Amino acid sequence: MKSRLIRCIAALTCLVSLMGADWRQFRGNNTDSVAVSDTLPTTWSEKENIAWKVPLKGRGLSGPVIVGDRVYITSSSGVGQTRLHVQCFSVKTGELAWERQFWATGRTQTHKKMCVATPTPASDGKRLFAFYSSNDLACLDLDGNLLWFRGLTHDFPNASNSLGMASSPVVVGDTVIVQVESDADSFSTGIDVATGVARWRKDRPRKVNWTSPAVLKTKSGETLALLQSSVGLSAVKPKTGEVVWSFDGGASTTPSCTVADGTVYVPSSGVTALLPQGKEKPKVVWKSGRLSPSTPSPLVYGGRVFAVNRAGALTAADAKTGDVVWQMRMQGPFTSTPVAAGGLLYFFNEKGLGQVVKPSEKAGEIVGTSPLEATILCSPAVAGNALYVRSDGHLWKISK
Amino acid sequence: MIARFATLAGVLVALVAASHTASAETPEALLKTLRSVGREGKGNVAASRAVRELSQADATILPTILRGFADSNPLAANWIRSAFETVAERELQKGGSLPRAELEKFLLNRKENPRARRLAFEWLVKVDPTVQARLVPGMLDDPSDELRREAVQQLTDQATVLKKDKKDKQAIALYRKALSGAVHDDQVKRIVEPLRQLGEKVDLQKQFGFLTSWQAVGPFDNKDKKGFDVAYPPEKKIDIKASYKGQLGKVAWTPVSTEQEYGIVDIAKSLMNYKGSAMYVTTNFQSDKARNVEIRLGTPNSWKLWVNGKLLFAREEYHRGMKIDQYRVDVALKPGRNVLLLKILQNEQTDNWAQRYQFQLRVCDGTGSAVLSQPTTTTSVLPSSSKSLVVKGSK
Numbered sequence: 001m002k003s004r005l006i007r008c009i010a011a012l013t014c015l016v017s018l019m020g021a022d023w024r025q026f027r028g029n030n031t032d033s034v035a036v037s038d039t040l041p042t043t044w045s046e047k048e049n050i051a052w053k054v055p056l057k058g059r060g061l062s063g064p065v066i067v068g069d070r071v072y073i074t075s076s077s078g079v080g081q082t083r084l085h086v087q088c089f090s091v092k093t094g095e096l097a098w099e100r101q102f103w104a105t106g107r108t109q110t111h112k113k114m115c116v117a118t119p120t121p122a123s124d125g126k127r128l129f130a131f132y133s134s135n136d137l138a139c140l141d142l143d144g145n146l147l148w149f150r151g152l153t154h155d156f157p158n159a160s161n162s163l164g165m166a167s168s169p170v171v172v173g174d175t176v177i178v179q180v181e182s183d184a185d186s187f188s189t190g191i192d193v194a195t196g197v198a199r200w201r202k203d204r205p206r207k208v209n210w211t212s213p214a215v216l217k218t219k220s221g222e223t224l225a226l227l228q229s230s231v232g233l234s235a236v237k238p239k240t241g242e243v244v245w246s247f248d249g250g251a252s253t254t255p256s257c258t259v260a261d262g263t264v265y266v267p268s269s270g271v272t273a274l275l276p277q278g279k280e281k282p283k284v285v286w287k288s289g290r291l292s293p294s295t296p297s298p299l300v301y302g303g304r305v306f307a308v309n310r311a312g313a314l315t316a317a318d319a320k321t322g323d324v325v326w327q328m329r330m331q332g333p334f335t336s337t338p339v340a341a342g343g344l345l346y347f348f349n350e351k352g353l354g355q356v357v358k359p360s361e362k363a364g365e366i367v368g369t370s371p372l373e374a375t376i377l378c379s380p381a382v383a384g385n386a387l388y389v390r391s392d393g394h395l396w397k398i399s400k
Numbered sequence: 401m402i403a404r405f406a407t408l409a410g411v412l413v414a415l416v417a418a419s420h421t422a423s424a425e426t427p428e429a430l431l432k433t434l435r436s437v438g439r440e441g442k443g444n445v446a447a448s449r450a451v452r453e454l455s456q457a458d459a460t461i462l463p464t465i466l467r468g469f470a471d472s473n474p475l476a477a478n479w480i481r482s483a484f485e486t487v488a489e490r491e492l493q494k495g496g497s498l499p500r501a502e503l504e505k506f507l508l509n510r511k512e513n514p515r516a517r518r519l520a521f522e523w524l525v526k527v528d529p530t531v532q533a534r535l536v537p538g539m540l541d542d543p544s545d546e547l548r549r550e551a552v553q554q555l556t557d558q559a560t561v562l563k564k565d566k567k568d569k570q571a572i573a574l575y576r577k578a579l580s581g582a583v584h585d586d587q588v589k590r591i592v593e594p595l596r597q598l599g600e601k602v603d604l605q606k607q608f609g610f611l612t613s614w615q616a617v618g619p620f621d622n623k624d625k626k627g628f629d630v631a632y633p634p635e636k637k638i639d640i641k642a643s644y645k646g647q648l649g650k651v652a653w654t655p656v657s658t659e660q661e662y663g664i665v666d667i668a669k670s671l672m673n674y675k676g677s678a679m680y681v682t683t684n685f686q687s688d689k690a691r692n693v694e695i696r697l698g699t700p701n702s703w704k705l706w707v708n709g710k711l712l713f714a715r716e717e718y719h720r721g722m723k724i725d726q727y728r729v730d731v732a733l734k735p736g737r738n739v740l741l742l743k744i745l746q747n748e749q750t751d752n753w754a755q756r757y758q759f760q761l762r763v764c765d766g767t768g769s770a771v772l773s774q775p776t777t778t779t780s781v782l783p784s785s786s787k788s789l790v791v792k793g794s795k
Contacts, residue, residue: 078546079545079546079549079584079586080725099485100482100485100486101481101485102478102481102482103474103477103478103481103515105474105475105478107727109721109723111721136478144486144489145451145452145455145482145486146448146451146478146479146482146483146486147448148441148444148447149437149444149475149478149482150440150441150475151474151475151478154474154475155439155440158714158715158716161717161720162700162717162721162723162726163720163721182717183716183717183718183720184715184716184717191441195441195444195445196441197440197441197444198441208720
């Protein structure tokens with residue numbers, strides 16, 4: 001019995017360690033933009049710390065996702081960006097393993113800064129869920145075999161936004177959750193990963209919304225999906241869509257909430273920290289108007305909340321009190337949400353300038369700047385001591 | 401224990417049998433399963449199995465898969481495409497070849513599905529470098545807009561060289577030829593600019609098939625965006641001689657036309673930017689036969705569209721951008737006169753970027769090629785109102 005238990009623990013440890021090596025969705029497995037055990041270079045250039053760089057097709061703001069020894073990325077191309085791409089590359093060499101294309105079945109109009117491949121794909125470790133602004137959702141196995149395909153605007157023709165959709169899916173258990181929220185038809189839906197059939201579909205506020213769901217692991221061990229909108233935030237059961245609790249204090253429709261140590265940090269009145277109270281209304285721990293996240297979502301790391309404002313100023317606040325601890329000027333503007341790894345924060349501005357910040361108690365210090373000389377709007381991924389970032393035209397693996 | 405074993409064995413036998421039965425299905429049957437997928441995941445489970453089986457075949461199946469696109473809905477087309485790509489990619493990765501002759505034959509058959517033909521083209525060019533030069537010149541009027549695009553690009557490139565070499569006459573001829581097949585706005589722009597530099601006139605309204613002469617009536621109330629679901633009198637009956645109680649008093653139909661080359665009818669400029677209002681515009685489209693067309697609309701305002709009294713689409717979205725072909729609506733035209741009615745609504749936003757009150761509407765086929773209203777024996781498609789629109793402050 002004892003040896004069986006030990007074997008189980010060993011297997012679990014191995015599994016957790018393998019999962020930790022992946023970056024399976026927008027802002028990582030826990031939607032918190034934090035890489036737990038990776039060490040990344042602080043500078044890079046064409047000659048240094050770039051393992052490989054590969055060309056991509058068309059356009060893309062979506063981030064890469066990493067599962068095992070493969071990197072997956074989406075793009076859109078063609079007249080009106082009606083062609084949807086999924087590409088899979090080798091982590092080790094950057095070699096293209098496979099590519100699949102689809103025709104958009106929904107509307108493909110976007111703001112010129114955005115494109116149809118704006119949402120980051122997600123994976124449950126066995127399947128890839130490629131989602132696009134056209135609200136097409138393709139599920140493939142990791143070798144590129146189509147498992148199912150959904151056209152959510154094909155099914156619900158008013159579910160679209162003429163400025164483009166950006167919300168990325170998340171996977172919770174065996175449900176993939178997407179927010180399809182616009183001025184016209186607005187809903188979120190939880191889809192069975194095995195069949196592509198909706199377990200639930202719920203009406204949402206009829207207002208454009210570019211935020212992505214986050215995941216919250218509760219004290220009781222349950223995992224909830226957090227759905228943000230202009231109205232506020234709802235915590236829902238992934239299998240049923242049942243709202244467990246909600247916060248109705250309003251929230252941004254661009255940067256998304258994040259979770260750290262059981263507290264939810266919502267871009268609302270600046271940033272508002274919420275402490276879930278079971279099924280009751282969450283407790284507002286603090287609000288800070290001095291934290292003013294623009295497009296990038298806030299990041300919580302090492303007991304600090306970090307937010308970049310429109311002017312490119314990075315503000316660090318105490319995660320427990322919301323008190324601003326320090327501020328520093330960065331070179332913006334930013335669309336990409338930063339990531340944290342190895343005690344450092346990694347930012348890419350829209351011009352492709354990578355800026356690595358070492359946050360200390362009383363100040364932040366830039367310890368590395370590295371240009372990629374390309375427009376970078378995606379949020380990067382971290383896995384296996386490597387940083388993955390993409391422009392429209394290229395995907396880079398940055399590692400020592 | 402024995403009973404449990406027997407049950408398990410039974411399940412296994414059933415599974416093997418099911419698997420055997422499934423694998424015995426013909427490619428045509430598997431393709432039929434893929435074509436059966438529908439809204440909200442209908443048919444996904446069966447299609448998932450069918451696409452897996454189809455994808456295991458060798459490259460000789462590719463022409464069959466292409467033929468399977470016939471009458472496929474947009475969802476099914478993606479399933480079928482995936483099977484094709486999986487087979488073709490695997491074949492090339494292992495150093496094999498594609499059935500070029502059959503793919504080319506399929507590509508050249510214009511009766512086949514346009515998207516499937518485009519797919520055949522994309523894979524042919526990977527294995528046959530002569531395809532572009534051999535086949536593209538014949539695609540200028542192709543039923544696939546993406547194949548047309550290739551031919552238009554070739555001609556435009558050739559014309560550009562001629563223009564650079566000061567061979568203006570030949571350049572104009574080639575640009576004109578390219579324009580005859582061009583259906584994408586970016587290509588049209590790249591052709592029209594040099595043509596105009598060479599002193600040529602181009603009628604873009606006709607090129608795209610914009611409808612430019614309308615009758616308009618309004619404003620009706622849309623304060624607090626409540627007018628979207630209110631059926632004002634024009635929704636019940638279009639009577640061009642009628643007058644109605646409007647938002648600001650009595651309103652009557654008045655002619656509105658546009659000379660803007662992209663057919664933009666600007667209500668704010670031609671009439672007035674009535675805040676919180678609904679306007680109706682109507683026109684006739686004369687079709688020589690019963691035919692399926694697309695109505696393509698661009699507007700930053702909310703709208704509803706009826707053709708021959710049937711509501712085709714309604715969209716409540718304000719000021720999220722406007723673009724040519726922003727919305728595409730399938731329409732079955734009847735022979736003779738077809739009556740279009742568009743309800744267009746303005747909200748009460750005060751932001752300077754939220755003041756547009758306009759639309760552009762064209763009729764075209766599936767490629768985007770203009771379908772023009774046929775001339776009628778009368779000079780006007782609609783009787784003109786003898787009265788002007790009653791505007792602000794009128795009672």
